Amino acid sequence: MLALSRLFLLQSYPYFSNTIYKIYKNRDPSEYELIVDSGAFSVFKSGKVIKLEEYHKFLDKVSDLAILTSIQLDVMGDEEKSWQNFLESIKLGYDVAPVFTRGTNIHEIEKMYNYSNIVFIGATRGVGGPNYVKYVLENNKNRNCHILGSFDIKMIKHYRPYSCDVSSWMAASRYGQINVYKGGGELKYLHRREFIRRPKREHLKMFYKLGFTEKEILLLGKQEAWVSSGKHSGEVNEKNVRGVAQFISTVAWVYLQHDVFKNLGTKCFMACSEGLKPELVFTAKDFLKRRGII
Numbered sequence: 001m002l003a004l005s006r007l008f009l010l011q012s013y014p015y016f017s018n019t020i021y022k023i024y025k026n027r028d029p030s031e032y033e034l035i036v037d038s039g040a041f042s043v044f045k046s047g048k049v050i051k052l053e054e055y056h057k058f059l060d061k062v063s064d065l066a067i068l069t070s071i072q073l074d075v076m077g078d079e080e081k082s083w084q085n086f087l088e089s090i091k092l093g094y095d096v097a098p099v100f101t102r103g104t105n106i107h108e109i110e111k112m113y114n115y116s117n118i119v120f121i122g123a124t125r126g127v128g129g130p131n132y133v134k135y136v137l138e139n140n141k142n143r144n145c146h147i148l149g150s151f152d153i154k155m156i157k158h159y160r161p162y163s164c165d166v167s168s169w170m171a172a173s174r175y176g177q178i179n180v181y182k183g184g185g186e187l188k189y190l191h192r193r194e195f196i197r198r199p200k201r202e203h204l205k206m207f208y209k210l211g212f213t214e215k216e217i218l219l220l221g222k223q224e225a226w227v228s229s230g231k232h233s234g235e236v237n238e239k240n241v242r243g244v245a246q247f248i249s250t251v252a253w254v255y256l257q258h259d260v261f262k263n264l265g266t267k268c269f270m271a272c273s274e275g276l277k278p279e280l281v282f283t284a285k286d287f288l289k290r291r292g293i294i
């Protein structure tokens with residue numbers, strides 16, 4: 001049995017609705033650790049801008065939640081403005097952590113650690129991203145850092161960063177493939193066509209380890225199982241087929257994040273966007289507990 005500690009969740013400010021706030025508020029604070037992301041990268045891609053005072057008002061609003069830390073409001077492509085935003089937030093008493101981005105001189109990270117015990121490593125995607133992350137980790141003197149938007153188990157095993165976050169746990173609803181946990185921090189990706197017939201025995205064993213029965217797994221052969229509304233009751237049966245694929249994937253990721261933390265010490269935060277995704281993660285944890293897996 002896996003000894004499950006807290007859930008690790010990252011929630012972005014632009015998607016932090018009143019409904020999502022209530023989801024976190026209604027759970028025991030000992031159940032989870034929450035990182036609040038400013039959402040600067042997501043907003044930048046849409047061509048919009050977040051004002052610093054708006055972000056501060058939001059942080060005031062959610063200050064009663066079990067927040068581990070909040071990420072500063074950085075400005076894409078403007079290192080100096082990002083740093084000034086960070087200093088202004090600190091000056092006003094907000095507990096935010098700085099972001100170190102690609103293209104910044106590695107020596108600049110020293111001033112960040114003068115203010116914070118953790119630094120977020122940004123701009124990890126695209127050409128050269130993995131090499132950039134390795135370079136930062138190799139020059140970071142084993143200090144706490146969080147790799148934004150990246151889950152690379154080989155890198156985690158080698159460098160043991162404090163934390164990282166991942167959004168690909170939603171792959172079932174996005175790409176029609178399901179995640180099953182193989183162990184050792186690795187996942188097996190199975191396409192929906194794999195369930196037209198009875199799955200291979202080796203794959204079934206992976207599902208069994210997560211607490212699912214063969215009867216429940218065979219529901220993945222139904223088209224409705226791959227249609228997700230972003231939520232699920234946690235009861236897997238003929239009456240609750242809709243969204244089963246995404247729910248099973250979420251269970252696999254919840255198991256993975258705590259297995260990785262237990263064995264490697266790295267916290268793999270599940271990044272949540274709009275809708276009821278945090279509730280789906282809590283429901284997955286409840287399922288594992290109910291089935292005696294944790």
